[in-house]
Amino acid sequence: MSSIIYLAATMMSLALGAKDQVAAKVTDVCKEKKYLQQLAGRLTAEISKQEGDLSSLETDLRLWKLAAVKQDKCQWRLYTALFFKATSLHLEQAQKVKNTRTKIGHALQLTERHVGAINAIQELARTKVTERASKHGTNVATKINIALERTTGGAQLCKPLGEHENIDDDKPTPDFNFLDTIKLTATSMMHKLMPDETLTLTGDSGCSPGQTNAPFATAINGCSNASGHAIAATATAKAKIDHGTTVKVFNQEKQMQECATQPSEPNGETAFLTKLGKAICEALITGAETVETLSDANGNKLSGDDLIPNAVRNCGAAFSNIDKPSDSASNKEFVNYLKTRYSDTTKVFKQTFGTNAGTTHVALRPADKTDNKPINQTTTPEQQAAVLSNSEGERIKNEVESEKENTVTASAVDFKTTEEKCEDKPHGECKEEDGCEFKVGECKVKEGVKAEEKKEERCAGKGEKECKAPGCKLEDEMCKCFSIMVKEHFAMMVSAFMSLVAF
Template sequence: LTDPNSVHATVLDLTATLGGMNSCTFNNNDGQTIGNLLSSCTKNVAYTLDGTHKKAPAHKYPTTLTNIFTDNNYLWKCDSSVTNPETEKDYAKKLGHSICNALKNAAQPLPSTADLSGATLKGDGMLLNVLRNCLPEYRGIQNSQDTKDNSALAKFTEKEYTDKAATFTTQYLTNLKNNKAQAKDDKETRPVSVTDTADAKKLSEVLSYAEGERNKKELEAEKKDAATSKPAVSKNEEKCKGKPQGECKEEDGCEFKDGECKAKVSTTKGSTGNITERNSVIIKAPIFLPYFLL
């Protein structure tokens, strides 16, 4: 790698001489603008301009041997001598460390689906994280990428997805190709194979349509429940309503409260029913809607 302080050695060196003047006040003074230099000179004859240049050197930059990886095995371990890239003063080392990280983060080719199995997937960090988040029995795992912490999850993955690629293909990949999901865009609603939803646009069409159908069914069920669950008036409410305080008695299931006689509300421990015979409707918000708005 080339240090910035050595780059000037490869730049073409030009020298220009302007003649035809008697004297210049700023002669041999550095840091002056062309305008200042010319205005400080007295003209004798017509201006003359002469120039010289040093031949450009061959395109061979001065370089410094710099470690990018820790060794020549290229095992994706960056030079360990760079402990803090932000404060590293050696330009070549800092640049080498950045190159190493760029190579590490370069897009890797996806493995062939024909080679997938539980044995290979148990080492897939993204899959392990998804399973850890989705399966309640494994949510206690702090680090899904740590081989000690995720041993139970890795065993589950290998067992669930089988240890043979051929079996995995039959049980999962073949089903994915045959299963059809509904997708909707501005033109039509159509069935698409699950394997064709890797494209972000197609995936959004499938997920949003499925979520819309689920929300539609829930709203229809809630409307139906609301129509059949109107508040019922209990016998005690009818009997107690309008009675004066003197006639509002507990033995009749009444109590005088807030200036009027009302049916006494009982609280029975362990009861799952509604003593006052009033029902409530729970409105469920569409869970996944925020994801489509992001």
């Protein structure tokens, strides 16, 4: 996805020869500061978006893992595949976000340092030199010491730009994607920005009038004390305070793809500005990358993914004979099955596997009592662990009870219904003589064949003692059907979930 962004930026640059026009208008430290603050805002927004997208992906994978607990075998494998896809994607995208966080963090640190230097020189410029009230004196007959101090009342370096003011009113937002160069002021040059300061000695007579640009010795020549000597101080802002150094950012032929070649041996403040330019470039490039999520998923996209078809194939016996699950040419029926189950529109996918799944209630045992909560309210690691561990505990308990109580082997008594004979059969084993047919990617009861007694009906109504037949179990004081196959699938998933997701 990021390569698409880079390609688009390159094509725009080549087509328009684009450069950031706002950067070209940075002619004083006030504008310099504003530009860097806007840049910092852009970088902060980009890392926030990437982290938000990554968090959304993590929410999805937890949702699908917990939702799988409550699904039948058909839905279970669909949710399981989504969980593994989201887990794989999360691991990959987390590394991308980590890299972006490092690059942007470095750029922000250097930017804040430079803005801090500008703030300092702006504050210093608001002061001026003036005469001290005391501490003046003479130590020889030919010298007088004039004591000075700094006070408020200096001149502004330049016009500060507020939050809603712009460097260029015609173009409020800089084109950071086309930032080839920018002029930044080295801290070693900032003293040159200070206002011109003048001390006026009053109470003299005999001075030559009309001198404006003379050395001190010439200006004071002929002056003598008349009465009431005093010193007055003034500070005047310089008309031009552009002492910026041109700093390279992007390679102008590969904007948003490649940084400019920097000087081989920069030194002093030039070295810092070079480092800042490179950091800005790298931060803009990584910040523009897109974190891939499953927010726009649907059956059409998921059926063409490598992981999803393979996971669904491996989780269902009906598809175990498929060699290349993502090959639509040789497995058209299976691919169509995925498209149908996951829906061909993103809207329906989100409703089914997002909203509806989130409102599904799951059992959790955080303490001495078992509780039921919607998945979207099961948000803490402790709650999620309570759901998975409780379900695993139920599976183990039912398995032990089944092994203890069922003394009649499956070969001696076959309670399989027509539906059970067809369920999860691969294409080659889906036999017509069993009343089955392979349709829409699944082995189902053939149309027209009368379904035999269902296990649910066989178990329903039995008392505690009678509810010991194979395939039955007592749950919530009711005798219900018990399928160990689904529970075995779930046990495998609990183990996988615990190993892949760090709570």
